[in-house]
Amino acid sequence: MPSRHEIKETSTGIILLIILSFLILNNIHVFKAEPLPTIKAVINVDDTGNATVKITFKTLGKTKILFTLPRFENYTICESYGTPQIVNAPSSAYFYYNSTINLNPGENGTAILSICYKFPYASLLADNQGWFMSPMLVSTPPVNIEVYVKIPNVGKITLESPISTGINVNGYRRYVLAPGTPTVISGRVVIEYLTLSNVTTVDFNTSVRDTTIRVQSPPFYKSLAQRVLTVASKAYANLTSMTGVSLQELVFRFYLPKQSLGGITTLGFVMGEDINAGGRGPIMLNLGLIRYAPGYLETTIIHEMVHAFLGKAGVEANDETRWFHEGLAQYISISVAEGLGYNVAELRNDMINASRTLYKYYEGNLSLIQHWPTVPELVGDAYLASFYIIENLSATYNGEAFIKSLFQAIRDYGKVKTTNDIVAVLSIAAGKNLAPLFRSWGFKDIKDWNPPATSKDTTSAPSSSTTFETVVLGIGIAIGVITYFLNEKVQKEIDIARSKSVFEKIEKNAENHSIFWT
Secondary structure: OOOHHHHHHHHHHHHHHHHHHHHHHHHHHOOOOOOEEEEEEEEEOOOEEEEEEEEEEEEEEEEEEEEEEEEOOOOOEEEEEEEOEEEEOOOOOOOEEEEEEEEEOOOOOOEEEEEEEOOOOOOOEOOOOOEEEOOOOOOOOOOOOOEEEEOOOEEEEEEEOOOOEEEEEOOOOEEEEOOOOOOOOOOOOEEEEEEEEOOOOOOEEEEEEEEEEEEEEEEHHHHHHHHHHHHHHHHHHHHHHHHOOOOOOEEEEEEEOOHHHOHHHHEEEEEEHHOOOOOOOEEEEHHHHHHHOOHHHHHHHHHHHHHHHHHHHHHHOHHHHHHHHHHHHHHHHHHHHHHOOOOHHHHHHHHHHHHHHHHHHOOOHHHHHHOOOOOOHHHHHHHHHHHHHHHHHHHHHHOHHHHHHHHHHHHHHEEEEOOHHHHHHHHHHEEEEOOOHHHHOOOOOOOOOOOOOOOOOOOOOOOOOOOHHHHHHOOOOOEEEEOOOOEEEEHHHHHHHHOOOOOEEEOOOEEEEEEEEO
């Protein structure tokens, strides 16, 4: 038989348990999670590719959610029930806020909020093709987002991500952006399609000295075409002075950011055959640049122009010269853009920091670029290694003066086709045999350069008494952030170069073409 003391302890425990249960039941709201809202986006695209967007949040009870809202397009509350509140905060996405949306219910316990805004260039159009990409639609916590898209003049869908669940009676295609479901571009609906009728193309022209610069573009993109003409015209004078060559004509054409052409990470290209024919072009520019953050259009235009100037000067396009083309194009494009007043300081610093990090990672062995790698995972590293070599040589041998001397050496040398040709013209420009340096970087079978006995060294001296080898070995390692995703900063340093670069092979009209990818 239990003692009186034991009975007292048991009774006390039961009473405490009853009291605790009562408190929990009467304060259950403290532990109850807020309901998640339903989110529906309706996107109407017009004949020119511009769109209107309506995003509706609906919930029973009070809740809070973070959502991407446009930073530069004015949005309005076009419908509401209850007392919603929106607080905008910066995000890593250049064109978007990370907005806090508080939904406070009305009398019937429901909260509704609809946000409306214009979305220019939702669909990009060229010839008989279209490419649609929704605004960024991302929530925290993540929830399923229904997206309804209506696009005119659609003949046949050739790619969509995610896959549509069907078309409703009003002609809207329904998509669901579900957390954890892979898509071509995270947080966005992408549709590639053929149009029922062709889009007309017109020419926009200007002249610089004796050169005609022409942009072939659908009329919807007149403002973009004019920007291309402005940048190209300004850069042309700088590039002719720097390279010592001129082009009879510069032609730019726009193409859609289709997945088969590299998507949104491939900003432009020039056919390798055109480079080898003296840089005749045309220069192809990704129409997606119209939706990129400032600085990318300008550097891409100049970058592709450099490829054309290199071809005219005599540098062939093959897997041995690829790194030379790419390194020079990236270095010169940033330098010229900076000289023209475009703000590319962050891009320059990030490229330098990323390339130095790569150099450290590879322990100074850059031989992967002697013959351009075919493994996609290495293409980005090769891109940075190329920039690293050109940037450091230029920094050591007086920058632009070295580049001018280099182009003089290329013109005097004749065709530059091999690694040894490249080392020779670089040595001529530096006034020093750079073969040992390239061998220290892991390059194989590099011949020494010996200046002609009768020649006089007229090249510029190094910018400091420190030798280039010392500069290379003494560089610091800094981790920077690179921005190479449409409208946003999302990838870290070495990822800048994960996009495809020059001389990639693609299928077009049943033929393989070597092309310059940036």
